[in-house]
Amino acid sequence: MNVLKFGGTSVANAENITKVINILKSEAKDTQLLAVVSALGGITDVLLEAGELANAKDEAYLTTFDAIKARHLETVEALFPEHIKEDIISEVSAILERLKDILQGIYLINEFSFKTRDKVLSFGELLSSYIISEALKLHVKDAQLKDSRELIATDSYFTKANVKEELTNQNISSYFKSSKASVTVLPGFISRNEIGETTTLGRGGSDYTAAILASALNASQLEIWTDVSGMYTAHPKLVKQAFPIAQISYQEAMELSHFGAKVLYPPTIQPVLDKNIPILIKNTFFPEDKGTRIVPTVSEDNPIKGISHLEQIALLTLEGNGMVGVPGYSRRLFEALSLNGINVALITQASSEHSICVGILDSDVTKAVEALHLEFEYDIDKHKINPVQVEENLAIVALIGDQMKSHQGISGRMFSALGENNVNIRAIAQGASERNISAVIAKKDVSKALNILHNRFFEEQVKTLNLFIMGVGNVGHRLIEQIAKQQQHLMDTLLIDIKVIGLANSKQMYFNELGVDLSHWKKALKSGRPQTLQTWIENIDALNLRNSIFLDITANQSVAESYAEYLKRSIAVVACNKIACSSNYSNYKELKRLSKKYNAPFLFETNVGAGLPVINTLNNLVNSGDKVTSIKAVLSGSLNFIFNNFNDAISFHDVVKQAQAEGYTEPDPRIDLSGVDVARKILILLRESGLQMDIEDIENNMFLPQASMDAESVDAFYETLKTHNNHFNHLLAEATAKDCKLKYVAEFNNGSAKVGLQHIPKGHPLYNLEGKDNIVIFNSERYIDQPLLIKGAGAGAEVTASGLFGDIISLARS
Template sequence: MKLLKFGGTSLANAEKFLYVSNIIEKNAQSEQISVVLSAPAKVTNYLVSIAEKVIQDNQVLEIINLTEIIFIDLIKDLAKRQSNFCYIETKESIKKEFIQLRKIMHGVILLKQCPNNIRAIIISRGEILSICIMKSILKSKNYNVTVINPIEKFLSIGNYLDSTINIYESKKRIKNMIINKNNIVLMPGFIAGNEKKELVVLGRNGSDYSAAVLAACLDANCCEIWTDVDGVFTCDPKIVSDARLLKSISYKEAMELSYFGAKVLHPRTIEPIAKFKIPCVIKNTTNIKSTGTLICSKDSSEEHFLKGVTYLNDIVMFNISGSNIKNMNNIIVRVFSVISRNNIKVILITQSSSENKLNFCITEDQTNITLDILDKELQLELKNGLLHPFQITKNLSILSVIGSNIYKKQDIASKIFSSLGCSKINVLAIAQGSSKHSISLVILKKDVLKAVKNVHNTLFYNKKIIHLFLIGIGGVGSTLLKQILKQKSFLEKQNIEIKICMIANSKKALVSDNTINLLKWKTNFEKTKKQFNLTLLNKIIKNNHLSNSVIVDCTSDELLSEQYVNFLCNNFHVVASNKKANTNTLEYYQKIRNTISKTNRKFLYETNVGAGLPVIKTIQNLFKTGDNLIHFKGILSGSLSFIFGKLEEGMLLSEATQEAKKLGFTEPNPCDDLSGIDVARKLLILAREAGHEIELKDIKIEPLLPNTFKKYKDVDKFLLELKKLDSHFLKRMKNAQKSGNVLRFIGTIEKTGDCYIKLEEVNANDPLYKVKNGENAFAFYTNYYQSIPLVLRGYGAGNNVTASGVFSDLLQTLS
């Protein structure tokens, strides 16, 4: 015999009831089937609200009427969909149940109280009616049905609202039943009976527990729990989107997973199937093709010994300590004896014998009662100063890693602690060894989601993941996304994955909890209505729990650059093509460096100076090894390199500028390039890298343009006005060429830290003589490179090379 159990979401409406009946019918073709049903979705919530009088007395009848309508509408729909469905008979059964329920509630309202025995009757109506409806469906399909009454057949021990079934006695009772081998067996979940044959309920996840017990009583060869998820995952898929579905787990692993927070099964459900060695499969009614997860005696996939990362919230840790206690063991025995007598569940225990200290964790709702009983039990020790006052730490969570014989695996603990350390998460207590199958850590509740995500990734994927938050999708930003998409397969081979969590411009943002599809990002970005501003950005930053999160700034926004310290303090790396942070005040420049040192985050900005050229890395490595800058000269503007190269070929200044803009070499307004301010910013960055503490205003710029040009904010007007300077620059270029020289716009840094920028004539022996067509060139004269300078030369402008430089910096965050 096979047992099938269906949860409330699988029975939410007529269509789903029929779908479940089809599953039952299909299974019944090969063997006898027994079925346990929960109440339809939301029904139990309504009944609980009635029983607990969450609502006002005058609303009780309204809720009862609403609940009755749910059932009547459900069977009306069934009558339309299923031929021969016994609508009248089923409706009468439903009406009788609700007449009885109204009588009960009338008495409750008069007495102004609802005893637990009455509450149990009220909240279990949904399961009884589920069986009534399913019986009618199966009868309409010409199946014979045997209904087991759990009040008669399940003997329970405990209170009315949270009882435990005596399996052996219940098994005897069910064995005495005469069940036709051709019948489908139905039983409502969640319900049992006490010695007085009164209805009791089985507490949280009671229907699953009912199913496991019935499987044991019927000697079922398999127990299938049908729910709304594909099975047991390595982590909650709502938290970790790429959690893996487990093909199989052992009973012990399932027990540990459920004990430490996995919501698929309750520990009580696993006990009966483990005791009687009944295989259990967790399956999904909405995805019938999924194989689900098998829970059995021995896991068949032991090579994947890790099984999950789980957590429990709302935990409190008690600390009991005393420097004058001679026999701490006696105290421990008394503490746990009194806790056990009061039915308080201790989740985790750690002890330090050297410090006479004991820590234990319980759920937050048991804090006051635990404190009261310990105060009474240990009042003499507290009064005489043998014990310190109890320390109670609230707002905690327990993170657990589950796996077969996990204690034998030497590197698991180190990986967990490394992951938490990288995320700056403190561990308050650890328990390993009390179970062969788990390691549990106590951490702050506010850190638990971040911890779960990072530990899961470290243990199950060991992938190097970058979580990218991109701001700025102009030429460089959009090209970066193309390059990331193009390199996806290559990076996968290197075990690297870039997850795009946000794409934003100055107006709006596209945000994803997992990763944005780069094949459709433009379409989805157009559709998004989420406005982008610093408030939204700060909210995203504060709520971020992802490891190796990187903000990439491909804008030229000064306000955004002033948020870098905030980003770094919130555990983000920063990669910037935006030069504004490094050319801000010296105070802010140094503040960023101090923050990097404190947070151990990275601030990478290779493209600030040479686009894709490795200028910053090169000089940083030189200076780290003891070299010093004596003199620097360079062409730091790709756009001006292009423009003056074209002038050398006889093109006019306005024409060359217009072509440079067309090719994407210039800023949106070419006036910014020709003003020399962009070159000044790059020179300032190099000077600061060399150790000179200067400001942007200290750099002397010999302007290419008259001051009157600054007023032209409109690009077309600026380009039109630029024609007035064509003859002047044509004349200067021809004069230089007469002497065998060329004109180059050069930035210089002296050993003293003096910096200046001007248009110079250079001869054929100068390393900058042949630099044109958008190339940059950097000539460093240092202690190590004196007579012949270290020269870096290559394209220093254009979307492709700049995006490539940003991409390179992005990958550097993994090192």
């Protein structure tokens, strides 16, 4: 014999009831079944509302009653064929009329006691069980309905009656000893006292009904059918990778249920626990899913069975020097809370006895503080202890598993995983049994924490990176293409899962928490919302995703000035925008400090050399104890392209136009030709070398005429290149006369730095630097006679995007 319980969602309407009937038909082939059913989904709350309205002398109770009646009659209309529908409607209507009479009585005498409340609420299960049993009879001939009130005897503690076990077990055994029905449908939740009055079994009452029946009959199994496929490793709505637990012990299931796994209410299943009867959690809507089997003990490799959480938590702290070594404070605290009906979810006490911290529900805070201040009024007045401290908007996250005590390092892995992702822990509780390790965190961090822990304990160690890209122009476009192309490869070979969560241009932004479809990202961005830097940051902060990375692919000063806001939120920053790292030295150092403080990496490899590993190589030199003594470099791919292509056959104006057309310069080429961009790059290298310098310390020998720099527009700038053509031809002629090439060089030596055009002779490493290539030559205390040389493409959207991609991969491996 098996007992099956179907909750409110499983019997919410005719369509769902049909699914229940199919399940019962299938299982009835093998064994005798008892089917315990709840009220139609949501009806219990509506019944309570009707009673409260009637008690308040509000005639709206009649409208509520009409809604209850309509819901049940609609279900009958959809379930039954015409030839029997009239009889079913007649019986349902008769039951509803009895309910209406009771509601009218409440309205007239203004009485809605617990006893009357039980009577009103019982109609939900009475109606559903009748409808379901009659529908079942159309498919299973020997199905029958049995009123649970005739079997389950209780005391008169209305709304949460105590079961009289001996009498109840006798009733159940006696009835089913003679019952030949293959399926017996019983209403859950309801019972009856010794004088025949209706009582209810409280929260989880239908589960309790099913457990009582299973225990009394020594059933082979108790099945709880609901709207999820078992108990999950974590809340599936918050952790997309969560999966159903195949098998779990009673104690583990109790722990998970206490911390919010709503498919099971622990106190109600005690009768089957006492008999070691297995419990199976199944999904009414996907009956083929295996579900979760709950048994006395389980032995598996992974000691962690699940990660659960409890929201709406507040911490109360009682502390003071007067508590140290004085017995009785703990007893008084818990007694005061208990007398006021306040449940304690978590306890932690300092070994010094200086403080006691308890976690309670937010809704109990006011009552708890009043109770404790009253209890400790004298102690507070005499300054033996401080007034109760309250912290709200918290939550508890907990690792659950029977076998954790026999595995070392679990709590260390838990806390380090949270700490690495800047989830602050406010309190910790861990019992000697180590079945539950709990941490109190900010409520806003719950989703992040659950995903972090689930990844650490249940998933192949895939590192998920959540990207927020600002700037989708030439470089941004190429980066997105590269990510789309390499996503599967990175997952397969490096276990790196890269998701683009947010995109923004200068006007709009678009977010998708599950990841933007990179094959249609342009369309998605067009459908986005208006963007400001503040709303962009606020949206990223609100998502609060682990391993969040902000990518700045702009040349915008306001964007660069916002980096601190990301770092303070523990969001990594990857930038090809050079403004931040070349701003005043104090700002550069502050960003470095924030990066370290909030464990949020700040990477900017593409600031110098686009995709070349210049900064990374320099960092390795410095971190290994070497000291840079001089630098000589061509750091502008655009300028190198221009001077490599500038000759007698082409004007300077035309070669600059060509460089812009091929994407080697900024939209305003003066940013490149002024030398300011190169000065910023050498400044960044010097700072990364350990020197304290500002842009004013870099000598800039500008080759552009002042008129070109002062031009009011880009078009006007190009006109000045034509006007001053002789100036540029003269620069070329001077270099040619010396059998040299013109190169725009950044140089550091003897503590000073400069940028400007130089004549480079044959045989010099810079002489044969082709196209848009960059080169950096480091001399150091270790590289004296033979310098360290880095050379390669230093401009272009593709290589810059590649450099940004490299920084992203570096973060995944960190």
